[in-house]
Amino acid sequence: xxxxxxxxxxxxxxxxxxxxxxxxxxxxxxxxxxxxxxxxxxxxxxxxxxxxxxxxxxxxxxxxxxxxxxxxxxxxxxxxxxxxxxxxxxxxxxxxxxxxxxxxxxxxxxxxxxxxxxxxxxxxxxxxxxxxxxxxxxxxxxxxxxxxxxxxxx
Numbered sequence: 001x002x003x004x005x006x007x008x009x010x011x012x013x014x015x016x017x018x019x020x021x022x023x024x025x026x027x028x029x030x031x032x033x034x035x036x037x038x039x040x041x042x043x044x045x046x047x048x049x050x051x052x053x054x055x056x057x058x059x060x061x062x063x064x065x066x067x068x069x070x071x072x073x074x075x076x077x078x079x080x081x082x083x084x085x086x087x088x089x090x091x092x093x094x095x096x097x098x099x100x101x102x103x104x105x106x107x108x109x110x111x112x113x114x115x116x117x118x119x120x121x122x123x124x125x126x127x128x129x130x131x132x133x134x135x136x137x138x139x140x141x142x143x144x145x146x147x148x149x150x151x152x153x154x
Contacts, residue, residue, distance in 0.1 A: 001025065030076060037138045038074040039084055044143055046129055049117050057147045063120045067091055067129055069104070069143065070112040083112040091116055092130040095123065
């Protein structure tokens with residue numbers, strides 16, 4: 001498939017880069033050597049949905065909260081990180097098992113920021129925000145942040 005003979009069979013004229021075999025083999029080699037499909041996450045932020053300050057990592061029960069994170073993909077052609085444009089990233093709010101698994105929505109096309117909002121469950125304990133993005137053709141991204149849930153003082 002990646003031999004000169006096979007590429008020449010499917011190329012237009014003497015231009016090997018017009019062959020689908022050539023394009024596939026080039027993409028396969030870039031992925032194999034870690035030059036494409038590389039994703040990174042930065043700036044995970046969680047806070048009350050109303051934007052008010054809260055002690056780091058602590059939320060009362062039944063509190064609307066927001067979570068946002070920036071996802072980037074390496075662009076070999078541009079030689080820099082660019083916004084990762086994919087609509088299937090999810091965040092889990094979990095204790096031992098996930099209480100919520102909600103989609104992360106890209107705030108603006110072409111921007112790296114993904115965001116979601118939900119209300120914390122009526123359970124006390126230590127929870128985690130978990131992002132575990134595993135897809136074929138991409139590196140795995142794992143981000144985990146612990147938060148404590150408490151009953152508000154009356």
